[in-house]
Amino acid sequence: MSKVLVSDSIDQAGIDILSQVAQVDVKTGLPAEELIRIIPEYNALMIRSETRVTKAVIEAGTQLKIIGRAGVGVDNVDVPAATRQGIVVVNSPEGNTIAAAEHALAMMLALSRYIPEANLSVKSNKWDRKSYIGTEVYKKNLGVVGLGKIGSHVATVARAMGMKVMAFDPYISSERAEQLGCRLVELDLLLREADYITLHMPKTPETTHLINAAALAKMKPTARIVNCARGGIIDEAALAEALQQGKIAGAALDVFETEPLGESALRSLGKQVVLTPHLGASTAEAQVNVAIDVAEQIRDVLLGLPARSAVNIPGLYPDVLEKLKPYLRLAETLGNLVGQLAGGRVESLTVRMQGELASNDSQPLVVASLKGLLSQALRERVNYVNAAIEAKERGIRVIETRDASIRDYAGSLHLQAKGSLGEHSVTGALLGDGEIRITDIDEFPINVPPAQHMLFTLHRDMPGIIGKIGSLLGSFNVNIASMQVGRKIVRGDAVMVLSLDDPLPEGILSEILKVPGIRDAYTVAL
Ligand SMILES: NC(=O)c1ccc[n+]([C@@H]2O[C@H](COP(=O)([O-])OP(=O)(O)OC[C@H]3O[C@@H](n4cnc5c(N)ncnc54)[C@H](O)[C@@H]3O)[C@@H](O)[C@H]2O)c1
Ligand SMILES: O=C(O)CC[C@@H](O)C(=O)O
Numbered sequence: 001m002s003k004v005l006v007s008d009s010i011d012q013a014g015i016d017i018l019s020q021v022a023q024v025d026v027k028t029g030l031p032a033e034e035l036i037r038i039i040p041e042y043n044a045l046m047i048r049s050e051t052r053v054t055k056a057v058i059e060a061g062t063q064l065k066i067i068g069r070a071g072v073g074v075d076n077v078d079v080p081a082a083t084r085q086g087i088v089v090v091n092s093p094e095g096n097t098i099a100a101a102e103h104a105l106a107m108m109l110a111l112s113r114y115i116p117e118a119n120l121s122v123k124s125n126k127w128d129r130k131s132y133i134g135t136e137v138y139k140k141n142l143g144v145v146g147l148g149k150i151g152s153h154v155a156t157v158a159r160a161m162g163m164k165v166m167a168f169d170p171y172i173s174s175e176r177a178e179q180l181g182c183r184l185v186e187l188d189l190l191l192r193e194a195d196y197i198t199l200h201m202p203k204t205p206e207t208t209h210l211i212n213a214a215a216l217a218k219m220k221p222t223a224r225i226v227n228c229a230r231g232g233i234i235d236e237a238a239l240a241e242a243l244q245q246g247k248i249a250g251a252a253l254d255v256f257e258t259e260p261l262g263e264s265a266l267r268s269l270g271k272q273v274v275l276t277p278h279l280g281a282s283t284a285e286a287q288v289n290v291a292i293d294v295a296e297q298i299r300d301v302l303l304g305l306p307a308r309s310a311v312n313i314p315g316l317y318p319d320v321l322e323k324l325k326p327y328l329r330l331a332e333t334l335g336n337l338v339g340q341l342a343g344g345r346v347e348s349l350t351v352r353m354q355g356e357l358a359s360n361d362s363q364p365l366v367v368a369s370l371k372g373l374l375s376q377a378l379r380e381r382v383n384y385v386n387a388a389i390e391a392k393e394r395g396i397r398v399i400e401t402r403d404a405s406i407r408d409y410a411g412s413l414h415l416q417a418k419g420s421l422g423e424h425s426v427t428g429a430l431l432g433d434g435e436i437r438i439t440d441i442d443e444f445p446i447n448v449p450p451a452q453h454m455l456f457t458l459h460r461d462m463p464g465i466i467g468k469i470g471s472l473l474g475s476f477n478v479n480i481a482s483m484q485v486g487r488k489i490v491r492g493d494a495v496m497v498l499s500l501d502d503p504l505p506e507g508i509l510s511e512i513l514k515v516p517g518i519r520d521a522y523t524v525a526l
Contacts, residue, residue, distance in 0.1 A: 001021075002023070003024075003042045003044075004018050004022045004023070004024045004025070004046060004302075005025050005038070005042040005044070005046070006018070006026045006027070006028075006047075007028060007030055007045065007047055007051040008048035008050045009028055009048065010026075010046060010048065010291045010295075011287040011288050011290075011291035013288050013292050013295070014070065014290075014291030014294065017292065017295035017296055017299055018044075018295050018299060020299060021299050021302050021303060022044065022298075022299075022302060029050075032054070032056075035051065036060045039061040039064070040060055040061065040062055041063070042061065042063060042064060043302060044064065044065060044066045044067070044068065044302060045061065045067045045068070046070065046294060047067070047069055047070070048070050048071055048281075048290075049071060049076055049278060053078060054081075055078045055081040058078055059085070061085075065302065066089075066090060066298050066302070066307070067082055067087055067088070067090070068091075068294035068295070068297060068298045069089070069090070069091040070291050070293075070294045071092060071095070071281055071290055072092065072093055072095075072096065072281075073202070073203075074091050074311055079311060083312040088301055088307055088310050088312065089310065090308075090310050090311065093149075093309055095286055095290035095292075095293045096280070096281035096283075096290055097149045097150055098153060099283040099285065099286035100228055100280035100281055101150045101151075101153035101154045101157070102157075103276070103279060103280040104150070104154050104198050104200070104226050104228040104254075104280070105158070107228060108137065108196055108224070108226050108252065109137065110274050111224050111226070111252045112136070112224070113134035114132040114134055114271045116271075116274050117132065117270070118131075131271075137158070137161055137162075137163055137195075137196065139162055139163070139164065140163055140164070141163070141165075141166065141194045141196070142154075142155075142163045142165045142166070142194060142197075143165075143166050143168065143185075143191070143193070144165060144166070144200060145168050145169070145187070145190065145198070145200065145210075146168075146169055146199060146200035146202075147169040147182065148169070148200060148201070148378070150229075151200035151201075154198055154200065155167065155180050156181075159180075159181050165180075165181060165183070166182060166183040166185045166189075166193065167182040167184055167185070167190075169184070169201070170377070170420075171344050171374070171376070171377030171378075172345075172394055173345060173347070173395035173396075176393060176395055187215075191215055191219050193220075195220065195223055196224050196225075197219070197225045198226040198227075198228070199225070199228070199229045199233050200228070200229050201229055201233070202229070202230065202379045203230035203231070203232050203233055204379055205525075206376075208233065209232070209234070209235040210233055210234075211225065211233060211238075213238040216238055216242040217242075217247060219242075220249075221246060221247060221248065221249065222249045223248050224249050224250035224251065225248065225250075227252075227255055228254040228280045229255060230255050231253075231257045231258070231259060234251075234253070236265075236266060240264070240265035240266050241265075243269055243273060244265070244269070250272040250273065251266075251272070252275075253266070253273075254277075254278055254279055255278055255280070259277075260277065261275070261277070297309060310383055311383050324364055326430050326434045327360075327365060327411070328364060328368040329368075329436065330413055330428050331365045331368035331413055332368045332369070332371055333372060333428065333526060334369060334372065334427075335369035335371065335374075335415060336372035336376065337372075337426050337438070337450065337524055337526065338416070338417045338424055338425065338426045339372065339373035339374070339375075339419070340522070340524045340525070341441075341456065341522050341524065342419030342420070342421055342423070343422070344419065345419055345420045346394075346396050346419040347395070348396065348397040348417065349369065349373055349399070349415065350398075350399040350400075350401065350414075350415065350417075351365065351366045351369050351399070351400050351401070352400075352402065352403060352414040353365060353400075353401075353402045353403075353411075353413060354402075354406040354407075354412040354413065354414055354427075355404065355409060355410055355411045355412055356404075356411035357411035358403060358404035358411075360411075365413065366388075366398060366400055367384050367387050368384070368387075369413070370382075370390075370391045370396075370398065371387040373391070373417065374387060374390055374391065374394075378390060408429070408439065409430070409437075409439070410429075410430075411429065411430070412439065413427065413428055414427040414440070424442055425441070425442055426438060426441055426442075436449060436450055437449060438450060441486065441497065443488075444486035444487060444488065444493075444495040445488075446484050446485075446486035448497050449499075450526050451481065451526065452526055453502065453503050453523070453524075454498065454499055454500065454523070455473075455497075455498040455521065455522070456497055456498075456521065456523075456524065457469065457495065457521045458495055458518075458519045458520040458521075459493070459495075459496060459515075459518045459519055460492075460493065460494070460519070461485070461487050461491050461492055462491060465496075465517045468515050469496065469498070469518075470483075472508070472511055472512060473498075473500070476504075476505050477502070477505075478500055478502050478504060478505070478508070479500065479502060480498050480499070480501075481501050483496065483498045483499075493519075503523075503525065509521055509523060
């Protein structure tokens with residue numbers, strides 16, 4: 001019989017499902033070394049946000065087939081390490097949406113009416129009606145940052161309370177925002193105009209400390225901010241300072257840079273700060289939803305069936321998956337690449353299956369391309385199950401075409417995306433050993449493997465230009481791993497593709513664009 005370890009507190013409904021197919025051991029609060037010691041016995045691990053599933057835990061889990069996260073964020077799991085070891089990681093993308101949205105709304109109202117402090121005051125035998133004159137949210141401007149599942153529900157309820165809602169989300173179409181009755185605006189405007197700001201995006205390199213001292217300085221002195229998304233999106237030291245100096249009026253936080261929250265200046269602030277210990281998902285309903293959702297997936301995988309919300313492996317039957325795996329990786333990489341070249345707001349994606357691929361079932365490749373395309377915006381939230389729905393909700397038009405006559409490689413994939421940075425295309429193929437090659441960018445032939453940090457330029461093919469870019473990168477201490485130029489005619493337009501050992505520092509792109517002959521430049525992180 002299979003063995004499942006449940007290492008965080010999970011609703012009994014989930015345990016009951018797992019018990020149908022496995023021996024279930026519930027052991028919460030395990031120290032890291034103890035988890036590493038016992039994990040080799042288990043075929044599945046079910047967690048919430050407390051257990052840290054590090055590389056060491058994964059490497060020790062030699063029998064593990066699946067890790068189930070009863071919740072949305074899998075930032076406490078080393079997903080690349082699990083993928084390398086062939087362990088499926090599943091989550092529950094929607095089970096706690098309403099709970100988290102309602103918590104954010106409750107935080108906003110608690111902040112406006114000083115409910116936590118007033119409650120403490122009455123409980124300490126006082127009857128103070130003067131210190132807690134609040135403000136109404138009715139007719140106030142709410143700025144929603146991240147208009148995904150939770151942000152959308154917050155926006156809908158806030159509108160019903162009479163608030164005027166604006167939103168900033170670089171990956172959402174203005175049509176989607178309009179459907180929700182929101183004005184899609186730039187972050188700068190939202191920071192300046194909002195009376196309340198609520199954050200609902202994932203923590204990514206782009207969103208880490210998005211709300212820093214400079215952002216807080218743009219806010220109104222009467223503004224209040226709520227973070228029920230992820231710790232670290234707000235710079236807590238800068239926030240404490242802004243509150244102490246009266247630069248903003250209040251903050252309510254459910255999530256923190258370090259959890260549990262240690263020593264923090266935020267704890268000593270008064271009624272203008274409300275803090276909760278990561279309770280966004282803590283409702284009876286959400287805990288039942290996520291426990292059932294994830295336990296069912298663990299049960300299915302232990303029975304040899306596919307998982308419906310796999311974060312790292314598509315929900316396909318194992319034999320189909322095995323055959324398609326290298327092409328799914330190709331499609332995902334190309335989707336991620338073309339999405340970044342086209343910019344955030346992608347309107348359409350064309351997926352062309354070429355050569356031998358033209359006769360395959362195209363659906364998994366289209367889904368993998370969309371998963372790659374949306375991965376910058378949604379990170380672990382996008383998977384093979386929800387990629388198509390997420391794309392539809394974002395108003396992305398998907399066009400599938402086939403051309404069996406293109407036979408430069410046995411099978412190749414061509415993606416074309418139209419977004420806020422214009423229309424861009426990439427083609428890629430697999431070499432005999434399964435290595436990915438990018439064979440074409442914007443119709444310019446090249447032959448490069450994808451790399452973690454890449455720079456693409458469109459320029460005039462003229463003497464000296466490559467040297468200038470090389471020296472410029474050198475002056476910013478960026479090491480070039482490889483470089484290739486693709487051109488159609490001599491001294492016409494050309495593309496240059498550079499693989500870099502380091503991410504490009506801020507400001508360098510504008511310097512590159514100043515080099516005579518450079519028409520455009522894009523950075524990509526894969
Ligand atoms: N406090 C809790 O207990 C709790 C519970 C559930 C979810 N969460 C967190 O809430 C957040 C939102 O969850 P969701 O289910 O709505 O996710 P979602 O994927 O449905 O939506 C996230 C949205 O953020 C947008 N986004 C990405 N980068 C952005 C950026 N730089 N600026 C603005 N928007 C950006 C995406 O386009 C997307 O629309 C996640 O961080 C999730 O982990 C917290
Ligand atoms: O498990 C929890 O309570 C938190 C869950 C939440 O942060 C999530 O990402 O789903």
